[in-house]
Amino acid sequence: MNTNLEKQGGLYNIAAVERDTGLSKDLLRVWERRYGFPKPERDQNEGRLYTLPQMEKLRLLRLLINNGHRPGKIVNRDSAELSRLISAQATERAPPAEIAAILDLLLRHDIDGFRNSLLQALMKQGLLRFVTEIVAGLNQWIGEAWLAGKIAIFDEHLYSEHVQNMLRNAIVTQPGSGKKPCVLLTSLPGEKHRIGLLMVEAVLAAEGASCVALGTETPIIDIKNAVPAYNVDVVVLSFSSAMTQAAALAGLEELRDLLPEDTKVWGSGGALRRARKIPHGVLLLHSLEEMRYALERWRVEHA
Amino acid sequence: MNTNLEKQGGLYNIAAVERDTGLSKDLLRVWERRYGFPKPERDQNEGRLYTLPQMEKLRLLRLLINNGHRPGKIVNRDSAELSRLISAQATERAPPAEIAAILDLLLRHDIDGFRNSLLQALMKQGLLRFVTEIVAGLNQWIGEAWLAGKIAIFDEHLYSEHVQNMLRNAIVTQPGSGKKPCVLLTSLPGEKHRIGLLMVEAVLAAEGASCVALGTETPIIDIKNAVPAYNVDVVVLSFSSAMTQAAALAGLEELRDLLPEDTKVWGSGGALRRARKIPHGVLLLHSLEEMRYALERWRVEHA
DNA sequence: AATCTAATTTTGTCCAATACAAATAATTAA
DNA sequence: TTAATTATTTGTATTGGACAAAATTAGATT
Numbered sequence: 001m002n003t004n005l006e007k008q009g010g011l012y013n014i015a016a017v018e019r020d021t022g023l024s025k026d027l028l029r030v031w032e033r034r035y036g037f038p039k040p041e042r043d044q045n046e047g048r049l050y051t052l053p054q055m056e057k058l059r060l061l062r063l064l065i066n067n068g069h070r071p072g073k074i075v076n077r078d079s080a081e082l083s084r085l086i087s088a089q090a091t092e093r094a095p096p097a098e099i100a101a102i103l104d105l106l107l108r109h110d111i112d113g114f115r116n117s118l119l120q121a122l123m124k125q126g127l128l129r130f131v132t133e134i135v136a137g138l139n140q141w142i143g144e145a146w147l148a149g150k151i152a153i154f155d156e157h158l159y160s161e162h163v164q165n166m167l168r169n170a171i172v173t174q175p176g177s178g179k180k181p182c183v184l185l186t187s188l189p190g191e192k193h194r195i196g197l198l199m200v201e202a203v204l205a206a207e208g209a210s211c212v213a214l215g216t217e218t219p220i221i222d223i224k225n226a227v228p229a230y231n232v233d234v235v236v237l238s239f240s241s242a243m244t245q246a247a248a249l250a251g252l253e254e255l256r257d258l259l260p261e262d263t264k265v266w267g268s269g270g271a272l273r274r275a276r277k278i279p280h281g282v283l284l285l286h287s288l289e290e291m292r293y294a295l296e297r298w299r300v301e302h303a
Numbered sequence: 304m305n306t307n308l309e310k311q312g313g314l315y316n317i318a319a320v321e322r323d324t325g326l327s328k329d330l331l332r333v334w335e336r337r338y339g340f341p342k343p344e345r346d347q348n349e350g351r352l353y354t355l356p357q358m359e360k361l362r363l364l365r366l367l368i369n370n371g372h373r374p375g376k377i378v379n380r381d382s383a384e385l386s387r388l389i390s391a392q393a394t395e396r397a398p399p400a401e402i403a404a405i406l407d408l409l410l411r412h413d414i415d416g417f418r419n420s421l422l423q424a425l426m427k428q429g430l431l432r433f434v435t436e437i438v439a440g441l442n443q444w445i446g447e448a449w450l451a452g453k454i455a456i457f458d459e460h461l462y463s464e465h466v467q468n469m470l471r472n473a474i475v476t477q478p479g480s481g482k483k484p485c486v487l488l489t490s491l492p493g494e495k496h497r498i499g500l501l502m503v504e505a506v507l508a509a510e511g512a513s514c515v516a517l518g519t520e521t522p523i524i525d526i527k528n529a530v531p532a533y534n535v536d537v538v539v540l541s542f543s544s545a546m547t548q549a550a551a552l553a554g555l556e557e558l559r560d561l562l563p564e565d566t567k568v569w570g571s572g573g574a575l576r577r578a579r580k581i582p583h584g585v586l587l588l589h590s591l592e593e594m595r596y597a598l599e600r601w602r603v604e605h606a
Numbered sequence: 607a608a609t610c611t612a613a614t615t616t617t618g619t620c621c622a623a624t625a626c627a628a629a630t631a632a633t634t635a636a
Numbered sequence: 637t638t639a640a641t642t643a644t645t646t647g648t649a650t651t652g653g654a655c656a657a658a659a660t661t662a663g664a665t666t
Binding site: 024026027030031034045070071072 | 616619627
């Protein structure tokens with residue numbers, strides 16, 4: 001079949017571009033027709049072959065569009081200008097010293113130092129503060145730095161791996177209480193960000209709730225099937241700011257309709273930061289603190 | 304935009320079906336034309352609306368096709384018969400008692416019991432044997448059970464999460480030696496399986512190598528950039544058996560060409576199990592034991 | 607000015623029909 | 637048997653067109 005080697009001498013086919021930029025094939029073709037960008041090379045059989053610079057510009061475009069820019073206005077500017085636009089909207093304020101020190105080690109590629117300072121922060125502050133302050137702060141700063149192209153992709157990968165290691169270590173060493181409520185934790189297909197999910201899990205574990213963590217990208221129908229199997233009281237879905245708010249709300253609503261009335265549905269994460277129309281019967285959590293209150297309330301109601 | 308509500312009275316649009324079944328829109332349309340299935344309802348604007356039974360049958364088809372059946376031969380059989388086909392090809396031999404006991408807890412949805420028995424196995428056997436015997440065995444059995452449709456998707460997700468927790472916990476608690484070699488660990492875009500990668504990392508950590516773990520799906524160009532930044536001696540790529548052997552070998556070769564001569568490239572994982580033509584300058588590891596030998600050899604050569 | 611409403615433009619997704627190469631199966635030759 | 641050809645199946649890509657939801661602009665009313 002046309003498993004077209006994905007890459008031919010530095011050129012990427014349309015499937016590879018869809019995968020790496022998150023822009024659908026249809027959209028790539030329609031942009032080409034409408035705006036004249038990206039205008040890829042062609043292989044012997046008229047197949048599109050995109051260059052690396054084109055991919056990089058596509059990534060910048062996606063970031064800007066996610067941030068409210070309109071495609072028609074920016075597609076034909078050059079990469080340098082797009083980068084300028086991005087850094088213009090990056091927050092300039094410096095991170096607090098505690099976080100800056102950790103970031104500095106990451107950017108110097110001092111892995112052991114980075115690891116140790118994370119561990120130390122966890123020991124010193126306890127799980128709850130570590131998650132809500134250190135990890136949340138690092139996340140935000142790294143996200144912005146990535147937007148601004150200030151940080152290499154492999155550094156971001158490395159960061160993500162280590163924070164996962166830390167959080168999962170914390171979760172494992174938490175005593176597994178069989179206490180109520182039983183919370184199912186996952187994200188919907190398309191949402192690949194794991195750290196937000198792990199942060200939620202860590203906080204829930206610290207609060208003594210029992211967690212059914214399914215990782216990322218569980219199809220809605222499987223969530224529905226898992227609820228009776230594990231006797232779940234609350235389903236928490238996490239949406240990073242990479243996902244659109246509309247998609248997040250639609251997913252929450254669809255799940256709400258599928259689940260029994262007495263199973264709660266909570267949504268959390270950056271995509272829902274400024275949501276207005278909340279689907280009926282769904283609770284939006286705008287912070288981890290809010291989640292702790294919601295947990296408290298659930299326990300009072302079900303005492 | 305056509306963000307078509309994803310669902311309308313129990314009917315799913317083509318984007319939702321692609322998301323939940325993993326079959327592309329193009330493929331759904333071409334099956335409809337060629338085989339007459341799935342033949343969805345239509346909305347007022349000729350848009351396809353699939354029913355839940357159609358989605359379920361599509362999933363069965365995907366399982367069978369993954370297992371070597373050909374679409375043309377099975378698309379038009381009914382769901383009951385497909386289910387029969389699936390259970391027919393399930394491996395009948397039972398897993399060893401040690402592993403069967405753990406699996407039993409997972410299938411009973413006894414999360415705490417499952418977690419504890421994993422922890423106990425780790426304590427009792429030590430990291431190395433835990434990884435090479437317990438986790439490898441569980442992986443294989445769960446993979447087969449998944450193919451055979453014997454296990455729910457959410458159970459597999461849950462399994463993956465817990466094994467990740469265990470392995471990452473083990474990695475974190477390993478004393479971080481700054482010893483040589485420095486090994487960069489990741490997979491190429493398209494390869495999402497994390498557990499194999501974590502197994503490798505756990506073994507390397509236990510052997511006292513320093514690891515630069517980048518998680519899954521790092522673009523080749525970023526791997527290349529990470530090598531000088533972290534002073535990497537060896538790059539290990541992991542390929543699960545979900546990926547084709549040809550793609551794995553092509554990726555290894557491409558990376559080999561990009562890296563300096565004295566940086567080693569090792570490949571591991573199910574996709575390479577019976578590879579013959581090995582790209583020049585690449586070492587294939589067919590087991591975790593082989594990797595330990597390779598590590599040993601590297602250390603002798605660079606003593 | 608500020609707020610609401612209606613017209614207009616922009617934009618993402620979907621459709622039909624077709625083409626083709628890689629993967630698989632069937633056939634033939636050694 | 638094994639190896640090499642040929643035929644069939646199958647997944648991915650193509651063009652060009654259509655349309656509704658979202659976003660913007662223009663217009664009317666407080």
